[in-house]
Amino acid sequence: MKTYYVYILKCFDKTYYTGFTSDLYSRLAEHNSGKHPDSYTFSRRPVHLVFYSEFTEASLAIDTEKKIKKWSKAKKEALINGDFEVLPNLAKKKFN
Numbered sequence: 734m735k736t737y738y739v740y741i742l743k744c745f746d747k748t749y750y751t752g753f754t755s756d757l758y759s760r761l762a763e764h765n766s767g768k769h770p771d772s773y774t775f776s777r778r779p780v781h782l783v784f785y786s787e788f789t790e791a792s793l794a795i796d797t798e799k800k801i802k803k804w805s806k807a808k809k810e811a812l813i814n815g816d817f818e819v820l821p822n823l824a825k826k827k828f829n
Contacts, residue, residue, distance in 0.1 A: 737794040739801065741784040741809060744777035749809050753798040757785060784813045 738757045742750045742764060750773050754760040761782055764774045774780050788794035801809065808823035 737788045737791050738785050739798045742780040743783045746777050751801045
């Protein structure tokens with residue numbers, strides 16, 4: 734059974750990058766080597782793996798990646814830190 738990963742990298746400039754792959758450590762090496770000059774992480778190296786989750790279904794992993802990409806920095810940091818109980822209260826949209 735193939736394993737898929739959704740991962741979050743912390744970039745040198747303190748921003749986060751969320752991605753999807755089936756080979757986590759090779760993909761991390763690609764980010765740090767600058768293999769893809771047009772990528773978000775190219776000018777923000779070095780990057781560090783701060784979170785990953787494993788999936789057995791590619792479609793579920795891709796859907797999860799898309800959701801996390803839309804999250805605020807605070808919500809991503811709660812996920813990274815394992816503060817799962819605060820995730821619902823950290824919606825990106827601000828209410829007055």
